[in-house]
Amino acid sequence: MQEQHDVVVIGGGQAGLAMSNVLQQRGREHVVLERRRIGERWRTERWDSLRFQFPNWSLQLPGYTYRGNDPDGFAHYSEILRLLEDYAASPGAPVSEHTEVLALAEHPTGEGFQVSLA
Numbered sequence: 001m002q003e004q005h006d007v008v009v010i011g012g013g014q015a016g017l018a019m020s021n022v023l024q025q026r027g028r029e030h031v032v033l034e035r036r037r038i039g040e041r042w043r044t045e046r047w048d049s050l051r052f053q054f055p056n057w058s059l060q061l062p063g064y065t066y067r068g069n070d071p072d073g074f075a076h077y078s079e080i081l082r083l084l085e086d087y088a089a090s091p092g093a094p095v096s097e098h099t100e101v102l103a104l105a106e107h108p109t110g111e112g113f114q115v116s117l118a
Contacts, residue, residue, distance in 0.1 A: 005031045008115055010104075012038045012095050014061065017084060020093040021062045032093055033115070035100035039084035042077050050077040061087055 007023055009016045012034030023030045037043065052059065057071040059080075064087055068075075075083075088095055100118035107114045 003031075005029060007031075008033060008113075010101050010115075012088070012093075012097065013041065014084065017088050017093055017095075018061045020095070021087075021091055024091050024093070025062070030094060032095040033099045033101055033117070034095055034097045035118075037097050038088050038095060039081045042081040042084065046077050051075060052077075052080055059083065063091070 007028055007030035009019050009023075009030060009032040012032050016032050016034070017038070020030065020032050034040070051074040053074070055071065056066050056068055056073050056075055059066040059075065064083075087093075101115055102118055103116040105114050105116075106112075
């Protein structure tokens, strides 16, 4: 099955979700492709004791600033994961989870790119 999108964002982590938010604000059609789930590395590739390495006041994404009561603290990974899930849901980011990108190449017509998925 082939789809066509104006913009394809590869990765549903902090950077990909932030880009999606900016694209939505500008009215640009797009899709975010995430090979597993939103914030997967925060779910599975961390220690149980992991905390965000910067103070909470620095937790900022487009349209989101830290709202908690411990700005000088360090958020537990579960709080970061919840933040990412909420952030993706709030503007309704067009995320396609479980969609692994295998290759990116110039489209044969020379107009745009072709994304190959698993």
